Amino acid sequence: xxxxxxxxxxxxxxxxxxxxxxxxxxxxxxxxxxxxxxxxxxxxxxxxxxxxxxxxxxxxxxxxxxxxxxxxxxxxxxxxxxxxxxxxxxxxxxxxxxxxxxxxxxxxxxxxxxxxxxxxxxxxxxxxxxxxxxxxxxxxxxxxxxxxxxxxxxxxxxxxxxxxxxxxxxxxxxxxxxxxxxxxxxxxxxxxxxxxxxxxxxxxxxxxxxxxxxxxxxxxxxxxxxxxxxxxxxxxxxxxxxxxxxxxxxxxxxxxxxxxxxxxxxxxxxxxxxxxxxxxxxxxxxxxxxxxxxxxxxxxxxxxxxxxxxxxxxxxxxxxxxxxxxxxxxxxxxxxxxxxxxxxxxxxxxxxxxxxxxxxxxxxxxxxxxxxxxxxxxxxxxxxxxxxxxxxxxxxxxxxxxxxxxxxxxxxxxxxxxxxxxxxxxxxxxxxxxxxxxxxxxxxxxxxxxxxxxxxxxxxxxxxxxxxxxxxxxxxxxxxxxxxxxxxxxxxxxxxxxxxxxxxxxxxxxxxxxxxxxxxxxxxxxxxxxxxxxxxxxxxxxxxxxxxxxxxxxxxxxxxxxxxxxxxxxxxxxxxxxxxxxxxxxxxxxxxxxxxxxxxxxxxxxxxxxxxxxxxxxxxxxxxxxxxxxxxxxxxxxxxxxxxxxxxxxxxxxxxxxxxxxxxxxxxxxxxxxxxxxxxxxxxxxxxxxxxxxxxxxxxxxxxxxxxxxxxxxxxxxxxxxxxxxxxxxxxxxxxxxxxxxxxxxxxxxxxxxxxxxxxxxxxxxxxxxxxxxxxxxxxxxxxxxxxxxxxxxxxxxxxxxxxxxxxxxxxxxxxxxxxxxxxxxxxxxxxxxxxxxxxxxxxxxxxxxxxxxxxxxxxxxxxxxxxxxxxxxxxxxxxxxxxxxxxxxxxxxxxxxxxxxxxxxxxxxxxxxxxxxxxxxxxxxxxxx
DNA sequence: GTACTCACG
DNA sequence: GACGTACGTGAGTACG
Numbered sequence: 040x041x042x043x044x045x046x047x048x049x050x051x052x053x054x055x056x057x058x059x060x061x062x063x064x065x066x067x068x069x070x071x072x073x074x075x076x077x078x079x080x081x082x083x084x085x086x087x088x089x090x091x092x093x094x095x096x097x098x099x100x101x102x103x104x105x106x107x108x109x110x111x112x113x114x115x116x117x118x119x120x121x122x123x124x125x126x127x128x129x130x131x132x133x134x135x136x137x138x139x140x141x142x143x144x145x146x147x148x149x150x151x152x153x154x155x156x157x158x159x160x161x162x163x164x165x166x167x168x169x170x171x172x173x174x175x176x177x178x179x180x181x182x183x184x185x186x187x188x189x190x191x192x193x194x195x196x197x198x199x200x201x202x203x204x205x206x207x208x209x210x211x212x213x214x215x216x217x218x219x220x221x222x223x224x225x226x227x228x229x230x231x232x233x234x235x236x237x238x239x240x241x242x243x244x245x246x247x248x249x250x251x252x253x254x255x256x257x258x259x260x261x262x263x264x265x266x267x268x269x270x271x272x273x274x275x276x277x278x279x280x281x282x283x284x285x286x287x288x289x290x291x292x293x294x295x296x297x298x299x300x301x302x303x304x305x306x307x308x309x310x311x312x313x314x315x316x317x318x319x320x321x322x323x324x325x326x327x328x329x330x331x332x333x334x335x336x337x338x339x340x341x342x343x344x345x346x347x348x349x350x351x352x353x354x355x356x357x358x359x360x361x362x363x364x365x366x367x368x369x370x371x372x373x374x375x376x377x378x379x380x381x382x383x384x385x386x387x388x389x390x391x392x393x394x395x396x397x398x399x400x401x402x403x404x405x406x407x408x409x410x411x412x413x414x415x416x417x418x419x420x421x422x423x424x425x426x427x428x429x430x431x432x433x434x435x436x437x438x439x440x441x442x443x444x445x446x447x448x449x450x451x452x453x454x455x456x457x458x459x460x461x462x463x464x465x466x467x468x469x470x471x472x473x474x475x476x477x478x479x480x481x482x483x484x485x486x487x488x489x490x491x492x493x494x495x496x497x498x499x500x501x502x503x504x505x506x507x508x509x510x511x512x513x514x515x516x517x518x519x520x521x522x523x524x525x526x527x528x529x530x531x532x533x534x535x536x537x538x539x540x541x542x543x544x545x546x547x548x549x550x551x552x553x554x555x556x557x558x559x560x561x562x563x564x565x566x567x568x569x570x571x572x573x574x575x576x577x578x579x580x581x582x583x584x585x586x587x588x589x590x591x592x593x594x595x596x597x598x599x600x601x602x603x604x605x606x607x608x609x610x611x612x613x614x615x616x617x618x619x620x621x622x623x624x625x626x627x628x629x630x631x632x633x634x635x636x637x638x639x640x641x642x643x644x645x646x647x648x649x650x651x652x653x654x655x656x657x658x659x660x661x662x663x664x665x666x667x668x669x670x671x672x673x674x675x676x677x678x679x680x681x682x683x684x685x686x687x688x689x690x691x692x693x694x695x696x697x698x699x700x701x702x703x704x705x706x707x708x709x710x711x712x713x714x715x716x717x718x719x720x721x722x723x724x725x726x727x728x729x730x731x732x733x734x735x736x737x738x739x740x741x742x743x744x745x746x747x748x749x750x751x752x753x754x755x756x757x758x759x760x761x762x763x764x765x766x767x768x769x770x771x772x773x774x775x776x777x778x779x780x781x782x783x784x785x786x787x788x789x790x791x792x793x794x795x796x797x798x799x800x801x802x803x804x805x806x807x808x809x810x811x812x813x814x815x816x817x818x819x820x821x822x823x824x825x826x827x828x829x830x831x832x833x834x835x836x837x838x839x840x841x842x843x844x845x846x847x848x849x850x851x852x853x854x855x856x857x858x859x860x861x862x863x864x865x866x867x868x869x870x871x872x873x874x875x876x877x878x879x880x881x882x883x884x885x886x887x888x889x890x891x892x893x894x895x896x897x898x899x900x901x902x903x904x905x906x907x908x909x910x911x912x913x914x915x916x917x918x919x920x921x922x923x924x925x926x927x928x929x930x931x932x933x934x935x936x937x938x939x940x941x942x943x944x945x946x947x948x949x950x951x952x953x954x955x956x957x958x959x960x961x962x963x964x965x966x967x968x969x
Numbered sequence: 970g971t972a973c974t975c976a977c978g
Numbered sequence: 979g980a981c982g983t984a985c986g987t988g989a990g991t992a993c994g
Contacts, residue, residue, distance in 0.1 A: 239980085241980050244979090650973080678991075705986080709987095714988090717977060717987075718978085721976090750985095806985040811982075811984075815983090816984070872981075880984065881985065884986075
């Protein structure tokens, strides 16, 4: 078949795939001989994913993976420094390059390279050819150098971001259409490829110039007309260098190719060939997965040689090897094995991710990598949908739950047997509901978090992938997705055994891999004193829940609904037409297109953006935006709080049970979900009333204790600012004191506006202050804000030193630390471009926010013992606040005890040079307790 | 699924 | 000189 209309060519930037795979994966080696194969395995996974993702109506008819070949190209002849600043290829990547070619061929995909040409030129020539023949092209790459090819049926696809890039996308990146991309690149240059360009001109300026003059040639010809003297001079002086740069970035569309389009026709992979390759690479899990997909037998793997020493040594994961425990005899055997080992990895399977709704379905155990079992307990027998008889009966092959738990309870509670889990808080809560108090335990999620916060997330799939090179069986393979999704108790037991026991097996392997690393990362203390002991404390808080009064919420909902309806009518009348007030896009069209109001900005998708601060500016002169702001506030309160909260009231307890994630926030803070009880309104009067629905049981009172200015106190301590420390010791108003120091105004009779500005600066410092940010917050001109900052740093030079020291430490080590040794990794700190600013500010903020988080964690961990004997329970944590429910007569005793724990929480590990002060309040509801 | 908006510390 | 900006979260709605 001749390539032409209706055909679709996929061109993959193979070199980019290799580098991404190399950097994204740990350095895996082939077991039998230690050959590095990490990049190859990543490459293979990406190719396979691409094939799978591209099945369907828009599937490519032709495809090729294109590689660079040889280091010397015609561009080096033009300019000998081209790509001269490239680092040497890493030693362990070099031998993998030919293997990726082999992999491509094994998948039956054309593999293209040509001596003396970069992959980009081959891609360019093929794209042009295909386009001229009337076909379509998708270039799978995110390389900006290829963007000049986009248009007329040629698109790019960024496989990493899963995003298509068309002419509009190019325009976003370069500010000009694809046809002018080379002009912009020629001016802006490229430090990565060492293309010189015009000094001092970046993409933005380049686009500006090209748009003004139409083209690079025109611009260079009329360079004399440029108004800015520096720019004019640069362009005139460097005209030659700019022309050379254009040659360097221009892709060759007409190179003489060794192959034609027709030879690139898509062919299905041949099972035997691809499996043989994967087998030789010893990629066990992907070999298996592909074999299943292709309906072939996986070939036998060669046995690893004895001298290979991947640490720690573990057998391959094999879900077929797991045992289905059906009776008491089998379970006794496993319990014996656990006692013999002294440690077991455990995982519970349930009907729901929500621990309060979840019912136990089965338990998996693993005593040694590869040796795992699953004990199904309450699986239902399979039956057709709507089969009223079969479906509620227990399935065959399960022992009675009560008996199984009776046998397991002694081991699970045995202080001599370590239980290992991934996210143990979940299993702890599930087992607590069955009367089992599991202890002692280790948690692989928290071990990972203590070492690697900031580097990646800590879910099992991520960890298995990164540290074991293993892809876990996806849960959707067992339960399905969407509407037809079933609960775990409906899953066939043979499948459940594979999934559940694999989880326990993987957990055991992660523990063997990660636990020994804790001390080399010097984070054992963090894990043992700040992470692990918090788990049972949180589990108890979550199970207790907080009482929420449904009637209060429901009355508020109705009131909000009425007010919103009235506002909506007003808004439509003001707009002259009905529209969806909740749609920023439609609202923007009314405000900015129709009414022609100023200040409108469009977002990434090209739709109008209408954030509150913009509307607030408009509200001073127009009614419509003012009403929209009111409507939005009510809409938020109603949907997120008065409506949604009601759905979270548990039918048995009448209380709301949030779930805290311990390893969610990088800084060490907790995060609250389902529902989030850390963002219940308080700042606005109307919103605060929602807290009236959080109530104490009859005869009880809610007590709230919160740290006063804890982050600023920590800043004063770590940066060693004597004036701030002194002010805190004397109990002064810290913002007023700052204002007084900065502006030389007396504390007495201070203008509230001046204090407000000082307050904004104090907060800004904690966030890694910038002139821009402060200006926006205070709504003052940027240079004025910058002036404030300069003055602040002059007055408190220790703050500037702290910031520089912190970012310096982050650059040197790749992480920052809290006072308690918590480590927050900062992998982006060395980045160039806008991420650098983000990373820097995050690095400045993390030790402060993180130390505050550590302090309250320590208080929470000590709290159960401190209030033991009092009729009181800790219910909620909101970053610097703890909420308790206590019997009426014991308010004072509880307040005193809890306050003491909180104020002394940093001791004895850290003796702060400023006092920690806790403020307390009590009342029938949360609003009153504040 | 992503973008936008907004609630909290 | 240019670039894009306050730190950390979770959730609901619109829209493709």
